[in-house]
Amino acid sequence: xxxxxxxxxxxxxxxxxxxxxxxxxxxxxxxxxxxxxxxxxxxxxxxxxxxxxxxxxxxxxxxxxxxxxxxxxxxxxxxxxxxxxxxxxxxxxxxxxxxxxxxxxxxxxxxxxxxxxxxxxxxxxxxxxxxxxxxxxxxxxxxxxxxxxxxxxxxxxxxxxxxxxxxxxxxxxxxxxxxxxxxxxxxxxxxxxxxxxxxxxxxxxxxxxxxxxxxxxxxxxxxxxxxxxxxxxxxxxxxxxxxxxxxxxxxxxxxxxxxxxxxxxxxxxxxxxxxxxxxxxxxxxxxxxxxxxxxxxxxxxxxxxxxxxxxxxxxxxxxxxxxxxxxxxxxxxxxxxxxxxxxxxxxxxxxxxxxxxxxxxxxxxxxxxxxxxxxxxxxxxxxxxxxxxxxxxxxxxxxxxxxxxxxxxxxxxxxxxxxxxxxxxxxxxxxxxxx
Numbered sequence: 001x002x003x004x005x006x007x008x009x010x011x012x013x014x015x016x017x018x019x020x021x022x023x024x025x026x027x028x029x030x031x032x033x034x035x036x037x038x039x040x041x042x043x044x045x046x047x048x049x050x051x052x053x054x055x056x057x058x059x060x061x062x063x064x065x066x067x068x069x070x071x072x073x074x075x076x077x078x079x080x081x082x083x084x085x086x087x088x089x090x091x092x093x094x095x096x097x098x099x100x101x102x103x104x105x106x107x108x109x110x111x112x113x114x115x116x117x118x119x120x121x122x123x124x125x126x127x128x129x130x131x132x133x134x135x136x137x138x139x140x141x142x143x144x145x146x147x148x149x150x151x152x153x154x155x156x157x158x159x160x161x162x163x164x165x166x167x168x169x170x171x172x173x174x175x176x177x178x179x180x181x182x183x184x185x186x187x188x189x190x191x192x193x194x195x196x197x198x199x200x201x202x203x204x205x206x207x208x209x210x211x212x213x214x215x216x217x218x219x220x221x222x223x224x225x226x227x228x229x230x231x232x233x234x235x236x237x238x239x240x241x242x243x244x245x246x247x248x249x250x251x252x253x254x255x256x257x258x259x260x261x262x263x264x265x266x267x268x269x270x271x272x273x274x275x276x277x278x279x280x281x282x283x284x285x286x287x288x289x290x291x292x293x294x295x296x297x298x299x300x301x302x303x304x305x306x307x308x309x310x311x312x313x314x315x316x317x318x319x320x321x322x323x324x325x326x327x328x329x330x331x332x333x334x335x336x337x338x339x340x341x342x343x344x345x346x347x348x349x350x351x352x353x354x355x356x357x358x359x360x361x362x363x364x365x366x367x368x369x370x371x372x373x374x375x376x377x378x379x380x381x382x383x384x385x386x387x388x389x390x391x392x393x394x395x396x397x398x399x400x401x402x403x404x405x406x407x408x409x410x411x412x413x414x415x416x417x418x419x420x421x422x423x424x425x426x427x428x429x430x431x432x433x434x435x
Contacts, residue, residue, distance in 0.1 A: 003215050004413055010211045017203050018196065025192040036184050040177050041156075045149055047106060048158035051170045056110030056123045108172040111139035115165035127173060139169035154178060229270045236263055236270075293323040293332055293364055297357050300336040304344065313347045313370075315340070319357040325364050325434065331411050332434075336366065338408040339430050343370035346428070360433060363417070369429040380421045384409045408432075 051058050109124040122132045130138075138152065142159045149158050157171045243259045301317040308315035336355070343353045351371035358365050384405050408430075412419040417434040 006214050010207050029188040044156045052160040109135045110170045113167045142169045291329045296329050296333050304340045308344050314352045317355045335411045338404045339368040363435040366432040369427050372428045373426045375423040375428045383421050
């Protein structure tokens with residue numbers, strides 16, 4: 001794996017880690033806010049129920065409850081939490097006991113109706129912001145909705161009927177409760193975003209520490225390939241020289257021809273391994289200049305036209321004029337050469353190879369396609385694997401080492417582009433996008 005591939009894997013890991021953390025924080029925040037909302041609504045509903053049961057009046061605490069309030073003034077945090085949990089499940093008495101001064105500060109009004117829904121009594125002495133006309137209008141609105149418990153703006157209301165057929169509507173001003181709920185919501189959002197901002201540099205730091213050994217291994221692997229290639233060139237040169245000397249002394253035979261053929265094969269393989277190693281190096285785009293890709297691609301097509309004709313194929317080019325991008329002309333020509341050479345090798349007998357190039361934004365879109373009637377059942381996901389060849393027999397009828405497409409992929413990736421392969425209607429297409 002090249003350094004650029006490792007860095008892309010690191011970025012993907014950071015993205016997945018941050019996404020997972022964001023999801024966890026979001027779920028925790030939702031659960032906390034939902035719990036807070038349920039607690040608030042349970043307490044509000046408890047008080048509204050108590051007011052409805054007492055004909056629009058919030059009754060004073062009994063002597064026993066008052067004693068409970070005095071005792072609960074000194075309860076511990078653990079006991080408070082216990083009461084909070086009980087209040088979620090509707091233990092109304094604990095809600096009251098946990099709020100010694102809450103009952104006195106409660107602002108509400110009540111409207112009572114007779115059996116025939118005529119107005120009986122309006123009680124607005126516990127609230128000054130609502131007059132009697134507004135109270136009646138809001139009460140009739142609640143009756144028309146027919147809901148037992150609901151919310152209207154900053155007010156929560158409860159509509160209830162008594163056994164004798166009369167009814168009551170109680171509205172309670174819950175501005176303080178809503179603000180408290182929103183305060184918890186905003187705090188949870190701020191804490192969640194702060195955690196994400198804090199976690200991002202931490203994840204980047206440790207992920208960078210984690211990939212450093214792999215980067216060093218990739219660098220050592222490239223150095224090994226380069227050094228081994230240089231070391232292998234000397235014995236291959238000696239073998240070639242000795243074989244050619246034998247041919248001069250004793251004449252050519254099938255053994256010397258086979259030896260020279262294998263020497264050529266090994267030399268080409270070493271050359272391709274060096275190219276593969278170099279293609280994995282990171283491209284310094286700041287040192288590049290704007291080039292005319294059109295001329296480079298047309299020259300490459302002209303170079304391979306005789307090769308295609310000799311192989312019984314037709315090579316055509318559809319290249320847009322004045323395609324200018326920031327790149328290295330040598331690597332672009334190498335990319336086109338690798339794809340065209342591969343297309344000629346695996347094109348059907350008498351088939352057509354087409355090279356299409358066009359401007360895509362500020363970059364290049366290069367498509368090299370060839371006819372291949374038997375390409376439907378190929379495993380295209382492995383086409384860019386090193387030493388992979390579609391013909392599993394590795395027949396020498398199609399010379400190659402299975403690393404050309406891997407080199408092409410590395411070239412595209414050094415430009416932070418993409419390369420894909422597809423088959424449709426008897427045509428295989430390699431599509432490269434270089435931004």
